Structures are given as C-alpha cells and as structure tokens.
Amino acid sequence: xxxxxxxxxxxxxVKLILVDENGKILNSVTKSYPISYPHDGWxxxxxxxxxxxxxxxxxxLTKDTSKLEIEALSFGGQMHGLVLLDKNDNVIRPAILWxxxxxxxxxxxxxxxxxxxxxSSNTANIAFAGFTLPKILWVKNNEIDNFxxxxxxxxxxxxxxxxxxxxxxxxxxxxxGMLLLDVKNRKWSEEMIKIAGITxxxxxxxxxxxxxxxxxxxxIASKLGFGQLSIIIGAGxxxxxxxxxxxxxxxxxxxxxxxSGTVFVSQDSFFVDESNALHSFCHSNGKYHLMGCILSAASxxxxxxxxxxxxxxxxxxxxxxxxxxxxxxxxxxxxxxxERSPHNDVNARGAFIGxxxxxxxxxxxxxVLEGVSxxxxxxxxxxxxxxxxxxxxxxxxxxxKSALWRKIMANVLGIPxxxxxxxxxxxxxxxxxxxVGTGRFESVNKACGSLIKDRDVTYPxxxxxxxxxxKYQLWKKLYPALKDIYKQF
Numbered sequence: 364x365x366x367x368x369x370x371x372x373x374x375x376x377v378k379l380i381l382v383d384e385n386g387k388i389l390n391s392v393t394k395s396y397p398i399s400y401p402h403d404g405w406x407x408x409x410x411x412x413x414x415x416x417x418x419x420x421x422x423x424l425t426k427d428t429s430k431l432e433i434e435a436l437s438f439g440g441q442m443h444g445l446v447l448l449d450k451n452d453n454v455i456r457p458a459i460l461w462x463x464x465x466x467x468x469x470x471x472x473x474x475x476x477x478x479x480x481x482x483s484s485n486t487a488n489i490a491f492a493g494f495t496l497p498k499i500l501w502v503k504n505n506e507i508d509n510f511x512x513x514x515x516x517x518x519x520x521x522x523x524x525x526x527x528x529x530x531x532x533x534x535x536x537x538x539x540g541m542l543l544l545d546v547k548n549r550k551w552s553e554e555m556i557k558i559a560g561i562t563x564x565x566x567x568x569x570x571x572x573x574x575x576x577x578x579x580x581x582x583i584a585s586k587l588g589f590g591q592l593s594i595i596i597g598a599g600x601x602x603x604x605x606x607x608x609x610x611x612x613x614x615x616x617x618x619x620x621x622x623s624g625t626v627f628v629s630q631d632s633f634f635v636d637e638s639n640a641l642h643s644f645c646h647s648n649g650k651y652h653l654m655g656c657i658l659s660a661a662s663x664x665x666x667x668x669x670x671x672x673x674x675x676x677x678x679x680x681x682x683x684x685x686x687x688x689x690x691x692x693x694x695x696x697x698x699x700x701x702e703r704s705p706h707n708d709v710n711a712r713g714a715f716i717g718x719x720x721x722x723x724x725x726x727x728x729x730x731v732l733e734g735v736s737x738x739x740x741x742x743x744x745x746x747x748x749x750x751x752x753x754x755x756x757x758x759x760x761x762x763x764k765s766a767l768w769r770k771i772m773a774n775v776l777g778i779p780x781x782x783x784x785x786x787x788x789x790x791x792x793x794x795x796x797x798x799v800g801t802g803r804f805e806s807v808n809k810a811c812g813s814l815i816k817d818r819d820v821t822y823p824x825x826x827x828x829x830x831x832x833x834k835y836q837l838w839k840k841l842y843p844a845l846k847d848i849y850k851q852f
Contacts, residue, residue, distance in 0.1 A: 365803070366428065368421070368436035369607075369787070369794030371600065372413055372520050374398060374460065374622050379420040380787055381428065382794040384803055386814035388785065392424045399457065404464035404701070404709065407457035410446050410522045417523055422587055430588045435575075436527075437595035437797035439603025439789025440520025442540045445498040448515040455509050458519060459498045462623065462658050464701045464709040466497035469504065473497060473542070477558060479639060485554050487546040487635050487643040488539075492701065492709045493658070496542035499559050516565050520597055528577040528594040533567040536602035536652075539644035544569075546645055547633045572598035572647035573799040573807055595800030598647035600789040601625045601654060607792030608757040608783045609815030611648050611808050616753045618739060618772070618780075619788065620762025624660030626704075626742040628653045628751055636749040640705035641742065647796065648807035653751065655704035655742025660735050661762040663697045663713070667731045672724070681767045684729040688771065689830030693717045693726045694838050695734030696845070704742050706842060710849040716841060732768050733831075736775040737838045743776060755779040759788040769821040775835065777828045784816040 364383050371378040376395035380388055394416035399407045425433065443461040448454060459465070473482060473490035482489050490497055495518070503510045517525060518541070521533045538544045538551075543559065543566065545552040556563055570576060572595075578584075579592040597603060601619060605627050610617035613631040618624070630651045635643045646652040659666075668680050698711035715727065743753060758780045762768050773780040785791050795810050804810035 364432065365434045366432055367434060367794045367797040368424065369790040369792065369797065370417060370436060370438045370523065371603070371788070371790035371793065372417075372438060372440040372523060373600070374441050374462070377413060377416045377420055378787070378790045379417070379424045380790045380794060381424050381433070382791070384798070388787065388791070389428065390424055391787070392420045394420045398460070402465070406460040406463040408460060410454050410458050410519070413519065413523060414526045418587070425587070431590045433589060433592060435593035435595055435797040435801045437793040437800060438520040438523060438597030439600045439607070439793045440518065440523070440537065440597065442518065442537055442599040442601070443493050443495050444519040445495050445502070446517045446519060446522045447502070447509065447513050448517070449512045450514045452515070455512050456502070456506065459501070461493045462700045463498070464492050466492045466501045467709045469497040469500040470709070472500070482542070483635065483639055485552045486542050486544060487633070488542060489639040490542055491703050491707055493703060494540060494542045496555065496559055499561065503560055513561065513565055515567070516561065517567055521567055524576065524594055524596060527579055527583060529580055530577040530594070531567045532570055532576040532596050534570050534572040534596045534598055534647070535645035536572050536647045537599035538569060540599060540642065546643055546651075549645055570596045571649050572596060572602065573796045575800045593797070593801050595797045597793050597796055601627050602644070602647035602652065603792035603796065604759055604788040605629065605652070605792065606647055606795050606807055606811060607785065607788045607790070608759050609811040610757050611646070611811050614752060616756040618756050618758050619760040620661050620735070620758065620768065621760035622660065622662045624657040624735060624739050626655040626739055626746065628746055628753065634749070636745060638705070638745065640745045647792070653746055655745060657697065657735070657738045657742070658700040658703050659697050659713070660739070661760060663699060663731050663735055664762065666699060667728065677765070680728045681765060684725045684767055685770070687726050687729050688774075689827050689834070691726050691729050691733065692719065693722055693730040694841065695730040696841055697731070697734045697738050705745055708846070708849065710852065711842070712849055712852060714841070714845065732765075732771050733775070733834070734838070736768070736771050737835050739772070740775050740835060741839075753778065755781060757781050757783060759783065759786065773821040773823045774827040775831045777823050777832070779823070780821045782818045784818040
C-alpha cells in the first residue's frame with residue numbers, strides 16, 4: 364500500500380506524519396529547535412536547524428516501514444518568515460519569523476507613503492508587521508551588506524523544499540502572505556517587486572499547493588533509503604490546516620488555536636473586505652480564502668500556565684474554571700506579541716483587567732482562554748460584516764484539545780464547534796496535498812470529502828451565549844481605551 368508524508372514546519376518544532384492511502388496515520392515524529400529573541404519584539408530562527416531536524420525526523424519516521432512504498436511528501440509551513448540565500452546557497456542571516464515585530468517603520472512606510480489603496484490594488488492586502496515585504500525593507504534599511512548579498516528570497520517551508528529537491532519554488536497560498544503577490548491574478552506583482560528594490564529572479568517559481576515540483580535529491584534518497592520520492596510544494600500552515608480539517612468548500616470555516624490563532628474562511632471567488640483587516644489570500648485548493656490572524660493564542664495559555672504559574676499541568680489549571688463561565692469579572696487582552704487582525708498594532712500588549720482582592724487563580728486562567736476567544740471573534744465579526752455567513756466552524760491546534768476551551772469558543776461565537784477526528788492539522792493537510800499531487804485524488808476537495816471525519820461537536824448554550832455576548836461587547840472597549848497608552852511603553 365502506498366504511503367505519504369506530511370511535514371508541518373512550525374515555530375517550536377517540525378512535525379512529520381506518515382499516512383497510508385486511506386488517510387490512516389501510521390507514525391508521527393516531532394523534532395524541536397530553538398527560537399531566538401535577540402531584541403524586544405524580535406523573533407528569529409536558523410533555517411539550517413529546520414533542515415537538520417527534518418532529515419532526522421524523516422529517518423525516524425520511516426525506520427520501521429517500507430520506504431519504497433512512500434510515494435510523496437508535502438508541507439504545511441509557518442508563513443511570512445524571511446529566508447535569504449546568497450549566490451552559493453548559504454543562509455545570509457537568521458530567518459525573521461512571522462511573529463517578529465521589528466518592522467514598524469517599514470510597515471508605516473508601506474501603508475502611509477506607498478498607501479493602503481495602492482497595496483490593496485496590487486496585492487489585495489495592506490502591510491502588517493509580520494508580512495515578508497516589510498522584513499525585506501528592514502534588511503535593506505538596516506543591513507545593507509546582507510541585502511546586497513541576496514540571490515534567493517524564500518519562505519520557511521520553501522527552504523526545506525529547496526534543500527530536499529533543489530527546486531526554487533513556492534506555492535500561491537504561502538506567497539500570498541509576502542505582500543509581493545497579485546493575489547487576484549495569482550502572479551508576482553511587478554509593482555511590488557520594484558517597491559521592494561529586488562529583482563524577479565530573486566523570487567521562486569509559483570505553483571498551486573498540490574503541484575509536484577520535483578523529486579528528492581538522489582544523494583538524500585540514497586542516504587535515507589528512499590526511492591524516487593515526489594516533492595509536492597504544499598501550503599502555508601493555515602491553508603494546509605484547512606485541508607487537514609476539511610474546510611475547503613465555499614463558506615467553510617476553520618479556527619486554529621495554535622501558537623497563533625487564525626480564523627480561516629474558504630471562498631470560491633476572490634473577495635477583499637473593505638477595511639483590509641482580514642487577509643485575502645489564495646487557497647491551497649486553487650481558489651481563495653479570507654483569514655484573520657491573532658499573534659498569540661495557545662501561546663498565551665502556555666505563558667500563563669508554565670511561565671507565570673510555574674506548572675505544566677494544564678488540565679488541573681482548567682479544573683473548576685467552568686463555574687465562572689459567563690460570570691468572570693476578570694478580562695484578558697491576549698496581545699503578548701502585539702496584534703495583527705484586526706488592530707495591526709505592534710505596540711499592543713497583554714493585560715489583565717478587573718481583578719479584585721477576591722480574584723482567584725481559576726478566574727485568571729479562564730480569562731486567558733476567554734480573551735483569546737474574544738480576539739478570534741473580532742476576526743469572525745469582520746468577515747460577517749462583509750456578508751460572509753459562518754454557521755459552524757472546525758477547530759484545530761493544541762488548544763482544541765481542551766474541552767473547556769471548545770465550550771468557550773462555541774458560546775463566544777454562538778455556533779457549533781467541530782473537532783476533526785485527526786488533530787494533525789497542517790501535517791495532515793500536507794499529506795493530503797501529497798496524495799493529490801501524485802494522482803491519488805483528482806482534487807483537494809474530493810480528497811477531503813473522502814478522508815476527513817469529525818470526532819465531536821460542541822454546541823452553544825443559549826443562556827451562556829447571551830452572557831458571553833454582553834462580556835464581548837464590554838471586552839471590545841478595552842483595546843481602544845489602552846491604545847494610546849501602549850504607544851508610550
């Protein structure tokens with residue numbers, strides 16, 4: 364029986380899964396690597412660490428299987444990161460990651476000097492600090508020697524694909540987050556290339572997420588014991604996760620509670636919201652999607668439980684929290700790394716509000732989960748204001764494992780929350796894209812229809828939804844009240 368590999372290149376580690384042709388997960392391996400914060404608000408990694416971890420993961424993943432039956436591999440990868448190679452294919456500097464906030468000046472330049480209307484016309488999006496183009500401009504403005512060495516500009520997963528296949532490529536879903544792509548017409552924007560001060564040949568060739576770009580290099584295949592393994596370019600992590608959860612038909616919604624949080628809504632046709640608060644990107648199924656992204660989601664809970672409370676017992680911290688649902692007097696703003704959607708504010712910070720002498724540890728824990736849920740609702744509300752109808756949502760990511768958090772999400776949003784049977788999100792989506800790219804299924808949508816099954820559904824409670832509606836309307840007033848204060852930090 365043929366099998367396929369899905370690789371999720373995340374921020375904290377790379378996850379690899381081996382899947383048979385019927386979608387059953389045969390094995391899973393995770394390899395971690397460090398992340399560096401050289402200055403306040405900066406976030407970097409060494410791309411060579413990704414590659415080393417991936418090779419180790421491939422060897423471990425497949426050690427007890429027939430490697431000649433593995434037909435293809437594909438990717439879901441952390442988006443927006445800037446990877447720069449010189450003429451000898453050496454990494455010029457550490458990759459600047461998606462959650463890096465150093466590009467405030469470059470983002471302001473793009474939005475206010477180049478202009479939001481021009482950006483939206485050329486790319487369907489405005490500039491956010493995490494996008495790739497502001498990072499390119501930052502290198503140009505602050506590290507001119509490094510800028511002058513640039514031969515290739517790529518995204519994180521595309522560095523892996525290049526190292527494994529030798530093919531300089533990217534896919535349209537991931538490229539959409541660079542602010543260099545004409546999303547509507549699915550091609551590089553010549554105008555944005557000029558603004559970046561780069562040349563077209565510095566950018567990779569464009570593919571749909573399910574297209575084959577080449578095969579595993581013979582020397583790597585020989586070392587690891589593979590046959591002629593096809594490389595399918597894959598997708599940005601959120602587009603891959605939507606495949607992994609089956610959110611690929613028009614109007615389907617997937618919310619991810621990972622390190623960051625996303626609201627992802629599939630669209631059959633191109634659409635831009637009037638405020639550009641949501642991203643308008645190409646989808647991994649060859650169509651389009653809207654996406655809102657909050658920079659800190661499950662990472663808020665990790666910070667609170669591990670760094671502040673000093674424990675790793677997440678389940679214990681959630682015990683007895685349910686008694687406060689809808690009645691919690693403590694509120695939390697989850698802007699630990701600044702915020703993207705909808706505020707686009709690198710200066711925003713996290714905050715607890717409403718504490719009293721009788722405030723409990725459980726109330727503060729609950730407030731963290733509620734604050735992230737309210738921030739995700741902000742993104743849902745923008746989509747709905749543009750006429751998008753969201754009647755239910757899939758939920759994935761580490762936070763989706765929490766029954767308490769699923770209940771909060773269902774009642775904050777007022778819609779059923781569905782947890783897929785398979786929790787591997789981007790990695791599983793990558794495996795499905797590998798199947799489509801080698802002909803196992805004729806389309807992404809048909810593959811999802813055949814392979815994706817749901818595990819459980821959490822329905823909203825009318826009374827609790829009403830209480831959370833009142834809480835959300837109050838919570839929404841907190842960021843505007845603090846916005847000017849954040850600028851003074």
